Amino acid sequence: MITPVILCGGSGTRLWPMSRAMYPKQFHRLVGEGTLLEETIRRLEGVGRVGQPIAICNQEFRFLTAEQFRRQGVEGFKLLLEPEGRNTAPAIAAAARYVLDNGMARLLLVLPSDHVIKDPARFAEAVEIARDAAENGGFVTFGVVPDGPETGFGYIKASRGTGRVLPVERFVEEPDEETARRFLDEGGYYWNSGIFLFDAVGYLDALEQFAPEIAAHASDASRRARVAMESVFLEKESFDSCPADSIDYAVMEHTDRAMVVPLDAGWCDVGSWKGVWQVSSRDADGNVAIGDVRLLDVTNSCVIAEDRLVVASSLDNVAIIDTRDATYVASLDAAQEIRDVVIGLKAENRSEVEHHPRVYRPWGSFESIDNGEGFQVKRLIINPGAEISLQFHHHRSEHWIVVRGVARVQRGDAVIELSSNESTYIPAGLSHKLSNPGNLPLEVVEVQTGTYLGEDDIVRLEDKYGRVEE
Structure with a gap:
């Protein structure tokens, strides 16, 4: 064996x-x-x-x-x-x-x-x-x-x-x-x-x-x-x-x-965008086009649109990689130069080097929609049967609005259920938990307000995924 x-x-x-x-x-x-x-x-x-x-x-x-x-x-x-x-x-x-x-x-x-x-x-x-x-x-x-x-x-x-x-x-x-x-x-x-x-x-x-x-x-x-x-x-x-x-x-x-x-x-080893292009299926013009892409007189290129429409014309042998918060455009042969780009961005402490817009957790994922001084808006996706840990925050309050699905919410000792277009408010310091009792993904918009909105302001009290001791 x-x-x-x-x-x-x-x-x-x-x-x-x-x-x-x-x-x-x-x-x-x-x-x-x-x-x-x-x-x-x-x-x-x-x-x-x-x-x-x-x-x-x-x-x-x-x-x-x-x-x-x-x-x-x-x-x-x-x-x-x-x-x-x-x-x-x-x-x-x-x-x-x-x-x-x-x-x-x-x-x-x-x-x-x-x-x-x-x-x-x-x-x-x-x-x-x-x-x-x-x-x-x-x-x-x-x-x-x-x-x-x-x-x-x-x-x-x-x-x-x-x-x-x-x-x-x-x-x-x-x-x-x-x-x-x-x-x-x-x-x-x-x-x-x-x-x-x-x-x-x-x-x-x-x-x-x-x-x-x-x-x-x-x-x-x-x-x-x-x-x-x-x-x-x-x-x-x-x-x-x-x-x-x-x-x-x-x-x-x-x-x-x-x-x-x-x-x-x-x-x-898929070690470059040219490597992706080489091992992917290509159209009659030699292009790899993934996502909402429109090409005119483009040949031998790799174009990926993650979240929005990307249009390119009159190009050859290029990589165009578009994500929600960053876009990379270069010759397909520039496999080594991108390392220098990333090193430079890291030296500037740019978050785009470390974090993807969508962050995965054991219960599902979240992504930031908007943020500014004293507030942040996130979209949460909670998988069927999953739950966010019982927790509280020292410095922020949260508003939860259910967009799709059914949410079971624990606020202190009280438990309520919310459906689409219903909401609840969680003040700072109050223990709370969000779970999805349904068979479909639960989508929630979370509006955070407070003096500090970092991910490290989470005090877990109970967690089915074993993260309390970590």
Whole structure:
């Protein structure tokens, strides 16, 4: 049996403004019917002898990740929650220790959550090819068969030989274009996909040899973890003590048991808007157009409208990405420059770098409609059967107006029900809770007034999602 370990970290800044620190690309529908994470989960259906998956993510993404697993009908999954990202080697080490301590299948299939693989059957076949080698102590990585001189990926040089599993000669950092072309001409070089298959015991043993601090601290973080429902909160002090190293640097570049299976399955890391354009369905003019888009004499471009009409004309090879609060326009080839844009915005403390207009919570989502000095207006969507925690605020009052659905409202000790076009007032300091007893989403407009309207002015008294102690 295999335990899938899905890595849900990363901020995907090269796909700004859709992908942001608090709502990164793996949670977006960019290619295909589901989000990138959901497509990763579906991909496992074709792999034989697979057990319940583990996802590793930041604590901020706990409920968003869990919701996407549930939407795919997955039960029994576990979320290993990092107090702070420490790169892939510590994350996988914590997962390996958790698997061994909880009697799960010890063969680990490590998968990034934000990649596209257009041929899942070919991927499943590659995993089967790698299985025997991994069961016999090999650290197997999957090398993507290159189709061009790509300078944005690391490369794996395979030793010459026959067979479908080849020893790794060396790992190569991202090359310049001349070097990448030479790799193609020589052959035997593959793009590093970041996908691995190996034994959990073998991985921890290798860490003890090559990176003992990671092995010790990550194991301690797992064994001292706090568990709430499917969530495993890695112990902060131990995990934060791990050196922030990648699995390539910590293990793969040092072990003499590294092996590579060539992967030719339509892989893309979706690391730029050009990457999105390349793996998406295009119209007769070579355009990817998503949302309310009108194009005239536009070719070979990617245009995405999230909330409103976008019109473009007389353009070629451009990305136009329009969200509610930010618009990005650039050449499709400007994959690296967007990082500089995001760095500049972050230096200015622009909220658009961190936060998406729509913020997800375990009960649903909210988005800010308007705000000014002393007030803020939000639209709340509460999922059927969900509820906002019993809470109060020190500095703000709230007016709730039901737009659609039925709301059950607790105000102090009183409980009332409100229908469409009815409202209630919650003064500062009064305990309150909002729940949706219906079978359809509940939509509420919330008007906040007060001297301070920050999200940290919430004192939770009771919470069905286990957030009171956090």
